[in-house]
């Protein structure tokens with residue numbers, strides 16, 4: 302878990318640098334950060350496809366360059382693709398945040414054939430400079446309103462429980478299809494949590510949509 306101090310700090314940044322935390326409609330959006338990664342992206346795609354669900358993937362430029370075919374596959378499945386930076390670092394630490402976002406957006410466009418329209422910064426934290434750059438580049442800032450704590454080494458059942466607790470009309474759920482920047486060895490528990498999560502969403506009478514399509 303992020304520390305209480307970090308969470309307070311993130312909340313303060315969200316107030317200063319507003320972004321989309323919820324959908325306008327009554328649907329639910331599952332979002333997957335940090336990929337594409339051969340570890341769990343294929344399993345996540347498989348689960349979504351089995352349920353006929355559309356999701357949103359915030360891809361990391363360096364991951365896209367390492368696995369361009371996976372990035373293309375995510376887009377080919379009809380999912381929304383957003384930018385999660387070229388490098389997965391705190392934007393405060395970037396000497397030139399605009400260059401990082403431009404490089405990331407170019408990597409995504411090259412691999413998927415489409416420039417991204419959405420941007421979620423690593424750790425959900427923009428700097429003033431990166432927020433300005435994001436808006437100037439025409440990218441919509443996106444945060445979240447629910448999560449599965451799936452950067453921690455917790456089992457699929459626990460991830461599902463945490464997400465299901467947050468299922469409500471308009472919620473944007475933060476999940477991860479790569480463990481590369483997390484405290485766990487694999488992101489596969491996230492993929493394994495999806496059937497229970499998607500069943501709960503359906504039981505609540507809610508539709509799964511990509512961010513920006515509702």
Ligand SMILES: [Zn+2]
Nearest residue numbers: 334335423424
């Ligand atoms: Zn991330």
